[in-house]
């Protein structure tokens with residue numbers, strides 16, 4: 001049965017937070033911990049995932065702020081002044097935020113959580129499945145034991161190893177399954193991040209992502225993204241040399257209308273699309289700002305009578 005998280009035809013994160021924190025305005029404060037990725041620094045490859053330029057999804061302010069404390073203080077100030085935010089989730093977002101020894105991670109997370117502790121309700125850590133181990137899981141669980149909501153966000157991207165190879169991911173789908181097994185009975189909130197629209201994947205192939213997500217009951221959140229091409233990425237160079245097909249907003253809405261009903265009804269969707277800095281975006285240009293895209297997709301899903309979980313098939 002679908003969980004009642006607000007009026008959209010899918011469980012959306014804003015309503016989940018509102019319900020959980022009794023109407024308080026909760027904001028994520030993005031922090032750049034200065035990490036890299038194993039497919040950037042040479043341990044598994046160079047150049048990173050072929051669609052990625054971390055600057056495309058890192059707020060400019062956290063790129064320029066030298067210390068963790070300053071980034072958080074400024075981020076909180078902006079969220080309070082601009083959006084009347086009341087509670088905060090510290091979000092280590094750019095690059096691989098568990099790609100360091102556990103004692104180093106502890107020092108960094110501790111420092112972040114020491115800023116404004118009375119109003120920080122959560123820690124969110126974006127990472128890759130191959131940079132998670134039992135020691136790091138135990139470290140993150142220690143923050144959950146203190147009463148914080150700890151969201152471990154792992155990039156799944158595609159369920160196909162051929163795609164993961166082609167995008168220089170440096171990580172297989174089996175490594176994701178191994179990481180998910182490590183957090184099987186964990187108090188951590190697990191979020192999977194996907195990318196739809198690699199030009200060699202068909203719609204049928206992409207719809208199969210749902211079954212892979214659904215079969216792991218520990219997955220609480222998902223972030224659904226369409227492929228977009230940005231400056232500073234390997235795909236950016238490839239696309240400029242030889243452009244390939246990307247989702248139009250209408251096609252993406254059609255795809256989501258088929259995908260969301262397949263998704264387990266208890267999963268909360270943190271995002272249904274991705275967005276980049278406009279100056280870095282090469283394609284597709286949907287000619288709408290973030291709120292406009294959200295409204296367009298929500299209306300399109302609503303008008304098609306979409307309901308999350310309607311076509312969910314439980315498999316063991």
Ligand code: SF4
Nearest residue numbers: 037048049052095096
């Ligand atoms: S997508 Fe994630 S793992 Fe891949 S290069 Fe970018 S930050 Fe690193």
